[in-house]
Amino acid sequence: MTTQTQSTTEQLSLAELVALGVGGMVGGGIFSVLGLSALVSGHAAPLAFAFGGVIALLTGYAYMKLGLHFRSDGGSFTYLERAFKQRNVAGIGGWLLLVGYIGTMGLYAYTFGVYGAAMLGDRLNTPLMHHALSTLVLLIFLGVNLYGVKASGGTELILVAVKVAILGVFAAAGLMTIKSDHLLPVLNKGAGGLIMGAALIFVAYEGFELIPNAVNEMKDPEKNLGKAIFLSIIITIIIYIFVALVAVGNLTPEEINKYKEYALAVAARPALGEFGFLLIGLGALLSTSSAINATLFGTARLGMAMAQEKELPRVFSYTERTKPVPWVSLVVISLVTLIFVNIADLTIISSFASSTFLLIFIAINLSAMRLSKTIRANVWAPGLGLILAAASWVVLMGYLWRHDPQSLYQIGFFYAIVIVAELLFSKRSLLKRAT
DSSP, X not given: OHHHHHHHHSOBOHHHHHHHHHHXXXXXXXXXXXXXXXXXXXXXXXXXXXXXXXXXXXXXXXXXXXXXXXXXXXTHHHHHHHHOSSHHHHHHHHHHHHHHHHHHHHHHHHHHHXXXXXXTOXXXXXXXXXXXXXXXXXXXXXXXXXXXXXXHHHHHHHHHHHHHHHHHHHHHHHGGXXXXXXXXXXTTTHXXXXXXXXXXXXXXXXXXXXXXXXXXXXXXXXXXXXXXXXXXHXXXXXXXXXXXXXXXXXXXXXXXXXXXXXXXXXXXXXXXXXXXXXXXXXXXXXXXXXXXXXXXXXXXXXXXXXXXXXXXXXXGGOOOSSSXXXXXXXXXXXXXXXXXXXXXXXHHHHHHHHHHHHHHHHHHHHHHHHTHHHHTOOSHHHHHHHHHHHXXXXXXXXXXXXXXXXXXXXXXXXXXXXXXXXXXXXXXXXXXXXX
């Protein structure tokens, strides 16, 4: 009876699925890491976003084939579990995904707090207000997701439609005031700068892989899963290219570096004045809100699936009696994210998130290649996706080694903690017997 009710009233449409993907990608990333990408890749910043989009599209093919075959809320975790005989590979991948998602939600909440406090005026633009707003937005979307699937999907559709319209106005107006000397020569930082810029902002393409997590809660998966993945990535690529083009074309590298999180808002001023600043501020609030909503939706279901496979405590699999809402998973993930956003160094967390998702995408593409006969997929798309993602990860590690070794050490420490925690949890029965 519950399944039938869900199939008629709680299923997500194609539009809601695309909104879930776009909402997950076009979040805090474009507002908070654009400046860093522009400084590293120079005039080629729009191409850096396009390059990242190519990796996402190639990996999207792997997710489509794997998602249609296995049809699990566990998404990436399930695919790794099926592709590799060693159980710890999937376990470590799942734990890394959870931490990566928590890091990205922390980044989104942080950006929401920064823009929200700034829009309240100088008097209220304080660290306390920033933290209060970051905390509030996480609690709001915890409530939305606890309410139910349809509330989450419908909310996402509205938020994405509004923010895409705002970014569209920004791009159309900003294109009129672009200065050609800000864009030429295109590769003023060299081809290496282009790849480095793409690697640094790769967290901005985290989100589309959440769509297969909802495969059991969508209408006509055979028809809509692939469409939703590719449409959401293509829409996001177009948005990123035009937004980066306007930002680089209207601001000098010095200005981008100076204004950092406010770079997009400042880039809107030449064409739209103070109204443009406020418009982009509103876009930032909507973007980060929808990204938190979409990411929390998928991450909670990942936690539930991992608990069902005994890779997390069983309590993570608990759902409400009348709705398929993993409420324990939602609450725990939200609380951990609140800790991240209020005490962690979010610059390190964002680098960690980019690194993590590049590694996960490498593993997913490899999974699709290993299971190509089972899932009826060709091997060239995931093979190329694997190569490009691996090259980007190496470039990112090289950049951190040269420019911020302390961050690299801390990221390595995070990985070590996650791996050790997963190994200890997976061997808990042996440990109990030993004691």
